[in-house]
Amino acid sequence: VQLVESGGGLVQAGGSLRLSCAASGIAFSMYRMGWYRQPPGKQRELVAEITPGGGSTKYADSVKGRFTISRDNIQRTVFLQMNSLQPEDTAVYFCKADRSPPYIYWGQGTQVTVSS
DSSP: OEEEEEOOEEEETTOOEEEEEEEESSOGGGSEEEEEEEOTTSOOEEEEEEOTTSSOEEEOTTTTTTEEEEEETTTTEEEEEEOSOOGGGOEEEEEEEEETTTEEEEOOOEEEEEEO
């Protein structure tokens, strides 16, 4: 199983980034997919998640209205569009796949740094 994130980088406050997570080795369309982040010195936290069919999403209050999670089950990829980025969004962003009974997989993470 591999979850490979990409799209991180350095951006100025107010800018945008689009993260991607490409999955292999799993029946992607059966998994809930999520984006988590871990700011420096802090615990990992949920950013957004999306149901297997893409019909339902959930966001942390801190990113509502700025971030959008989506998925392409044919490309086996989940995306996180991040707009109006702020310095407090600086973190390592991780992709997670999970389904019962449970099967849980994590990517290696991608760094997002927002300068003020």
